Amino acid sequence: MTLHSSSAIIMRTWEFGESDLMVSFFTPKGGCLKGVAKGARKSRVRFANCLDLLCFTRLEYEQKKEDGLYFLHSGILIHAFPGLRADFSSLSLASYMIELTEILFPVGVAAERMFDLLQGALSALDEEKQIDSFRILFEAKAMTLGGYGIDLSRCCVCGRTYQGEGRALFRRGKGGIACLKCGQESERSPGLGPATVNALNAIQSTSWDTSQALGLSASMIREIKPVLKHHIEYRIGQRLKSAEFLSG
Amino acid sequence: MGIYPPSLEKLIEQLSRLPGIGQKSATRVALYVLRSDRDLAEGLAASLLEVKEKIRFCSTCHNLTDDDPCAICRDGRRANGSICVVEGPGDQLALEASGIFKGRYHVLNGVLSPLDGIGPEDLTISHLLRRLEPEGIEEVILATNPTTAGQATASFLAGLLSERHPRITVTRIALGIPMGGDLKYMDQMTIEYALRTRLPVTP
Numbered sequence: 468m469t470l471h472s473s474s475a476i477i478m479r480t481w482e483f484g485e486s487d488l489m490v491s492f493f494t495p496k497g498g499c500l501k502g503v504a505k506g507a508r509k510s511r512v513r514f515a516n517c518l519d520l521l522c523f524t525r526l527e528y529e530q531k532k533e534d535g536l537y538f539l540h541s542g543i544l545i546h547a548f549p550g551l552r553a554d555f556s557s558l559s560l561a562s563y564m565i566e567l568t569e570i571l572f573p574v575g576v577a578a579e580r581m582f583d584l585l586q587g588a589l590s591a592l593d594e595e596k597q598i599d600s601f602r603i604l605f606e607a608k609a610m611t612l613g614g615y616g617i618d619l620s621r622c623c624v625c626g627r628t629y630q631g632e633g634r635a636l637f638r639r640g641k642g643g644i645a646c647l648k649c650g651q652e653s654e655r656s657p658g659l660g661p662a663t664v665n666a667l668n669a670i671q672s673t674s675w676d677t678s679q680a681l682g683l684s685a686s687m688i689r690e691i692k693p694v695l696k697h698h699i700e701y702r703i704g705q706r707l708k709s710a711e712f713l714s715g
Numbered sequence: 716m717g718i719y720p721p722s723l724e725k726l727i728e729q730l731s732r733l734p735g736i737g738q739k740s741a742t743r744v745a746l747y748v749l750r751s752d753r754d755l756a757e758g759l760a761a762s763l764l765e766v767k768e769k770i771r772f773c774s775t776c777h778n779l780t781d782d783d784p785c786a787i788c789r790d791g792r793r794a795n796g797s798i799c800v801v802e803g804p805g806d807q808l809a810l811e812a813s814g815i816f817k818g819r820y821h822v823l824n825g826v827l828s829p830l831d832g833i834g835p836e837d838l839t840i841s842h843l844l845r846r847l848e849p850e851g852i853e854e855v856i857l858a859t860n861p862t863t864a865g866q867a868t869a870s871f872l873a874g875l876l877s878e879r880h881p882r883i884t885v886t887r888i889a890l891g892i893p894m895g896g897d898l899k900y901m902d903q904m905t906i907e908y909a910l911r912t913r914l915p916v917t918p
Contacts, residue, residue, distance in 0.1 A: 551867070562830040563829070
């Protein structure tokens with residue numbers, strides 16, 4: 468069996484047997500993986516503080532059987548994101564990011580860009596408490612990487628190219644925007660101003676750092692938030708547990 | 716059909732439902748019970764039923780007890796103005812075994828874990844807040860584990876207590892290098908905490 472060494476983000480852990488830990492971790496090359504860390508709850512040497520929730524670590528592991536379960540040999544903590552431990556709203560958003568990643572990229576689906584996004588988002592949240600803004604950036608980017616980007620290029624009803632003239636509205640069933648000739652703004656079809664459409668487009672197509680520099684205004688955040696909420700709930704078909712602890 | 720008689724198969728099946736006990740361990744335990752005196756089986760069965768019937772949560776500290784309130788909450792000598800907040804009954808036992816802490820406890824029965832849908836209302840936080848004034852608490856010691864969830868819970872409680880009871884001193888158990896530990900094997904975060912919270916040495 469091949470021994471892998473990779474950076475990873477710890478997504479969940481479960482106590483397993485007397486002293487073992489079952490660990491779900493996200494890697495750049497392998498995506499979300501599950502493994503057993505033998506004796507991890509007793510030995511603090513092989514896994515010194517590196518298997519805690521949301522830790523960014525370097526793990527050594529190999530495939531145990533053909534069932535997809537891995538055997539974790541050792542790990543080194545790279546960063547523990549202490550800021551996430553110091554604030555419940557930050558922990559809630561970080562947990563939400565993990566939950567959304569688990570759904571969009573289930574076990575074994577490789578996603579290097581998703582790993583970069585998750586790491587970038589957790590690092591940013593560790594340093595600054597911009598909950599609403601970071602939530603929007605992450606949701607829009609993760610959905611795009613998962614293949615559910617919102618089509619902002621044309622009206623999803625009449626097909627006319629959207630060139631930034633006037634407001635648009637979001638149609639969750641189509642996963643895109645429609646012009647005001649083709650529909651009316653409502654609670655289920657929230658509206659977006661031209662600047663907000665441009666900003667959302669930029670968020671979907673640029674890196675985390677570039678998106679962070681966009682500086683979303685409060686009105687943009689207010690407009691994008693319900694759009695992404697409807698979009699995610701419709702595409703995923705469920706409300707995430709951790710979303711209960713985020714406002715809005 | 717199993718290889719053992721049905722009654723033994725049933726015992727193995729029941730034992731293997733316990734955490735940390737697989738099929739092999741369950742078989743070993745079941746065969747040991749079978750070989751032992753009748754007293755062992757009777758005592759074990761009676762104890763299992765007794766804990767299910769008698770053990771409950773203390774209405775004051777939420778620790779496991781067979782008398783409500785528990786012995787610590789009934790003991791007037793433990794009302795020294797400090798209360799130690801722990802995650803679960805096992806943590807309270809560990810602290811109590813050290814014999815150092817002479818105040819009272821409050822068991823949260825969990826930690827904040829948004830991933831599992833566990834928020835402040837799922838813990839015994841509101842009960843803790845209600846205890847503070849009547850019991851004349853002057854210090855709250857946050858002794859949740861130094862894990863992501865444990866620390867987030869401690870931070871949340873610290874914020875809540877300083878907002879609602881600004882006169883109460885809130886402290887956190889020390890984090891750092893354990894007794895008998897080896898610096899070479901410590902992670903960077905533990906070393907950082909240890910250095911930041913270093914203490915002056917008095918000769």
